[in-house]
Amino acid sequence: KGQTLWGGRFNAKPSEIMQAINVSIGVDQRLWEQDLRGSRAHCRMLAATGILTGSDAQAILSGLDTIEAEIREGRFPFRDAFEDIHMNVEARLSELIGEPSGRLHTARSRNDQVATDFRLWVRDACDRTIEQLQGLQRALLARAADHAADLMPGFTHLQPAQPVTLGHHLMAYVEMFGRDVSRFADARARMNENPLGAAALAGSPFPINRHATAAELGFDRPMGNSLDAVSDRDFALETLAAASICAGHLSRLAEEIVIWMTPQFGFVTLPDDLTTGSSIMPQKRNPDAAELVRAKAGRVMGAFVALSTVMKGLPLAYSKDMQEDKPPVFQAFDALDLATGAMTAMVAALIPNTERMRVAAGSGFSTATDLADWLVRELNLPFRKAHHVTGHAVKRAEGLGVDLSQLPLAELQALEPGITSEVYKVLTPEASCASRQSFGGTAPEQVRARIAEWKSRLS
Ligand code: ARG
Numbered sequence: 001k002g003q004t005l006w007g008g009r010f011n012a013k014p015s016e017i018m019q020a021i022n023v024s025i026g027v028d029q030r031l032w033e034q035d036l037r038g039s040r041a042h043c044r045m046l047a048a049t050g051i052l053t054g055s056d057a058q059a060i061l062s063g064l065d066t067i068e069a070e071i072r073e074g075r076f077p078f079r080d081a082f083e084d085i086h087m088n089v090e091a092r093l094s095e096l097i098g099e100p101s102g103r104l105h106t107a108r109s110r111n112d113q114v115a116t117d118f119r120l121w122v123r124d125a126c127d128r129t130i131e132q133l134q135g136l137q138r139a140l141l142a143r144a145a146d147h148a149a150d151l152m153p154g155f156t157h158l159q160p161a162q163p164v165t166l167g168h169h170l171m172a173y174v175e176m177f178g179r180d181v182s183r184f185a186d187a188r189a190r191m192n193e194n195p196l197g198a199a200a201l202a203g204s205p206f207p208i209n210r211h212a213t214a215a216e217l218g219f220d221r222p223m224g225n226s227l228d229a230v231s232d233r234d235f236a237l238e239t240l241a242a243a244s245i246c247a248g249h250l251s252r253l254a255e256e257i258v259i260w261m262t263p264q265f266g267f268v269t270l271p272d273d274l275t276t277g278s279s280i281m282p283q284k285r286n287p288d289a290a291e292l293v294r295a296k297a298g299r300v301m302g303a304f305v306a307l308s309t310v311m312k313g314l315p316l317a318y319s320k321d322m323q324e325d326k327p328p329v330f331q332a333f334d335a336l337d338l339a340t341g342a343m344t345a346m347v348a349a350l351i352p353n354t355e356r357m358r359v360a361a362g363s364g365f366s367t368a369t370d371l372a373d374w375l376v377r378e379l380n381l382p383f384r385k386a387h388h389v390t391g392h393a394v395k396r397a398e399g400l401g402v403d404l405s406q407l408p409l410a411e412l413q414a415l416e417p418g419i420t421s422e423v424y425k426v427l428t429p430e431a432s433c434a435s436r437q438s439f440g441g442t443a444p445e446q447v448r449a450r451i452a453e454w455k456s457r458l459s
Pocket residue numbers: 024028084110111114318320322323324
């Protein structure tokens with residue numbers, strides 16, 4: 001009792017500091033479900049290949065069932081003395097069923113065991129994240145459909161550029177999160193090979209069947225090299241890379257919500273239950289959730305850096321450094337999970353101030369490009385010349401304190417005699433948006449077409 005499972009060649013137990021730096025049960029107990037799954041598959045395979053007797057296998061499987069019940073009911077004794085989830089389960093199995101428990105680890109090492117457990121966990125995390133991102137996409141689609149024709153300013157350099165619709169803006173994020181989904185799906189497909197049976201590093205002399213455990217665990221095939229199987233964590237890195245890019249997208253949208261919610265912009269508000277107040281300033285309504293989505297991206301990106309730094313200098317095969325793979329991955333997915341959930345809630349609840357956005361869409365000479373395009377189309381001016389004439393028109397309008405659409409015809413004709421009153425038709429933000437009918441452009445018809453396409457893709 002309380003002895004290590006590897007104590008045979010040792011005379012002394014680990015010192016306190018040895019145990020303190022070595023222990024990982026506080027973190028890797030999150031792998032318990034995957035660990036039991038892997039052990040059951042391994043046990044059944046050992047029985048099917050005749051490496052274990054049927055009665056030993058039965059004893060082990062029912063012991064594992066008891067352990068599962070204990071964990072689910074919060075009665076399982078997670079003990080630091082047994083270091084990690086794998087040895088905690090095995091030690092408990094020994095207390096429960098005695099001798100046969102010692103046969104479960106035949107043809108297996110913790111090295112292939114942890115590689116298997118962790119792959120299963122990361123694979124589940126990819127599946128969960130994909131579902132969450134699709135939920136966020138659906139929320140964005142619904143709002144984009146509501147506001148497919150509502151105008152807002154489009155910015156470059158955060159300066160007014162050209163009018164767009166709010167639906168178009170939201171659909172930009174649907175595309176981004178769509179690529180994030182496909183990155184997680186790619187990572188999942190590539191990681192879906194079975195490390196179990198690589199044993200410590202060199203494979204096993206027992207007649208194991210790695211194809212059988214692969215099939216039971218939902219892997220496409222066994223990994224082709226036992227050294228690689230226990231050594232690499234590229235599946236976790238690739239997933240963290242996808243998570244980092246995705247967190248970056250969430251963070252940009254969060255930043256826009258923060259900006260849009262300032263009284264200076266006043267484009268959107270969030271309901272009470274998604275904002276917070278100040279303990280001193282009674283007037284405050286703060287977008288804390290959006291700010292924290294923005295900040296969680298830092299954790300996710302940090303996780304990629306942490307794990308790639310842990311891995312980059314390790315000789316093959318397993319080194320204990322690799323135990324440090326789990327904290328960053330767990331933290332990253334916890335952060336991403338919260339960020340995606342909070343973003344989905346904010347998107348669903350955003351209250352756009354469409355009138356204010358429309359006014360902003362038409363200010364800042366946002367239809368100047370439309371004037372230049374008109375000069376090209378109607379008067380056959382070279383675009384550079386048209387750009388120059390329009391620049392002068394903007395300068396004149398700015399001087400008179402009016403918008404381009406309010407600039408008297410005589411002023412325009414002084415700059416370019418061919419201009420007629422027809423030009424005013426293209427100078428409203430509505431006309432500007434409506435004219436941008438190119439595929440993927442901001443015209444409401446185009447936006448609605450993309451919404452319809454994504455709706456069918458997501459159903
Ligand atoms: N707790 C270890 C980890 O997470 C399990 C593998 C230990 N293997 C070993 N050879 N010490 O990486």
